[in-house]
Amino acid sequence: MQRSTGTVPAGTTASDQISREELQLATRNHGMPLEALRFSVTPLGLHYVLIHYDIPVVDPAAWRLEVDGSVDRELSLSLDDLRRRPTVTRTVVMECAGNGRARLSPRPISQPWLLEAVGNAVWTGTPLRPLLEEAGISDRAVEVVFTGLDRGVEGGIEQRYQRSLPVEEALGDDPLLAWAMNGEPIAPQHGYPLRLLVPGWYGMASVKWLGRITAVHLPFDGYQNVMAYRYRQDPGEVGEPVSRIVPRSLMAPPGIPDFLSRRRLLPMEPCRLEGRAWSGWGPVTLVEVSSDGGRGWTAAELEPPDAPYSWQHWSLEWTPPAPGDYELCCRATDATGRTQPTDPQWNLGGYADNQVQRVEVTVGEGESG
């Protein structure tokens, strides 16, 4: 799947170096430093965040959720109206569809994630389906469009951030209208006061600063559904839409880092490797670890998920055979048989590349002090 750099498609670059436009995005948005994989629930401020435009400042007293379009009864709900509805709390892993983009070559030009665009949070809200049923969603509705309050220009088009779900997904058991994250009102950067949460899907589906829900008769042709977030090899192609999260496992880098290179230094003694694994298609059933760059693999101890869409802990004791340099890798396989490839999964937007993580470590001569 990897392109040769002889033909660099528009919107990508063959350069190893990051442009000023990518840096502007990297300094605004942020990932989860991978040592935070040690936390079962990602503490607030460490969960990844990707903001297309600006964080809107929302007055919660004036804010309403409008439900309209192909429904029998339009609804207009305050935050208190929503909080009076049945409440559920779910632990859900969320990952950006662009996670891993900056490892690709040629590199799609957008937020340059390496591997850290993930988090596992506890979300509280009310299920979406009963609300749509109460509005009386039409049998003719094919999709449900979710509109955020954030506004900007993308691909030359001025827009509010909008994404649709197929009606059968919107009426599924999982989607939630969430007002709390880790037990606190959702932080401004994560969608205050209300965020759609679509467990199992990449983060682009979980519309932040939600203001409007609209049932529609025709497939939605907004920018984020039709232009962005599609698997395409060429700009002319229609492509398949990005939806559920493909399997990934990540390792908390062992030992201590060098500040600048982030290379890891380990003492010559047994070391417990650990991390998390997840998939939006089903539970992860196998995590394997390699200490030789992916030639040999050993199954790790894998815990079941705490909740259906939570990430899963894995660990493996590793004894370095001798001082020297090693390339540690991990790979997850889920209950549907989907697994992580060794090679990049290239597409024009740089979405869902779940090639295995590679952690360079140097094992020293001595034991830990």
Added chain:
Amino acid sequence: MQRSTGTVPAGTTASDQISREELQLATRNHGMPLEALRFSVTPLGLHYVLIHYDIPVVDPAAWRLEVDGSVDRELSLSLDDLRRRPTVTRTVVMECAGNGRARLSPRPISQPWLLEAVGNAVWTGTPLRPLLEEAGISDRAVEVVFTGLDRGVEGGIEQRYQRSLPVEEALGDDPLLAWAMNGEPIAPQHGYPLRLLVPGWYGMASVKWLGRITAVHLPFDGYQNVMAYRYRQDPGEVGEPVSRIVPRSLMAPPGIPDFLSRRRLLPMEPCRLEGRAWSGWGPVTLVEVSSDGGRGWTAAELEPPDAPYSWQHWSLEWTPPAPGDYELCCRATDATGRTQPTDPQWNLGGYADNQVQRVEVTVGEGESG
């Protein structure tokens, strides 16, 4: 002060593009998206964070603060011991000494901040001075060394993060041992369970994950005091230590952004420009705004600080004279007469460059919709 790119010192680059090593740092650490200047107190998760090594996972029950060195009585305190002491709460602006580094040319290679490494938080803790007095700090002590629990390699030297303060600063009114930020236990990435807070100084002085305080007879020669965080033009130079924050004002970019370029689009109508200003040397007494790239300046309305080291709000109504492109700038001057230059302030580490912010905006033909 700006170097020509003909002579690029070691540890810097003349390239406009960002290296993989800088990107690794940019995806771990994070700034405050500048629209968050609209919040008087920076919400948790939006305050900048810069971590030299890894975030340590600390067991609060096992954690102790040790006070030793040139003191009459060594102390060993639990978190509860500290919480039983006199408690103060202070709103303090914090800025990374490297803020602005990625705007310099040649660019020092480290965390590539543009302008967003800042935050204004409410910190709660106990004053440092009474604790040092209780330990009986020796008259012979010249500095006090603060040691964090985070460990890594920097400049080839394995170390815990350590910084010293001159004894007269450590015994001043301002330094705090803080256990809460915005009313919550300090988040892991900001120094849980205890952080030294040195109001008015760049963030490098406010040691996170504090574990030990040591009074010393001789000036401390640790890496972060002697090698890093010094104003130097050449590597051979001793240089002056980085200490207090020089004045800066920042503007919340008006209008709406383009996703990739972050260029701002404004309607053809009056617009209230606003932002914050601060200095570690004294209150800001003047903020001026330019709409022509720094040729003409107009004084903004400036509020006094809520607290001695809090940032200050400023605003100015601006009516674009005609559709077109403008370069908006702002500059702060403090009570000591220190101000922001129009040109870069270059040094080898890329510290304390407070050249004015430049916000490129395009005013359209129409009014807002």
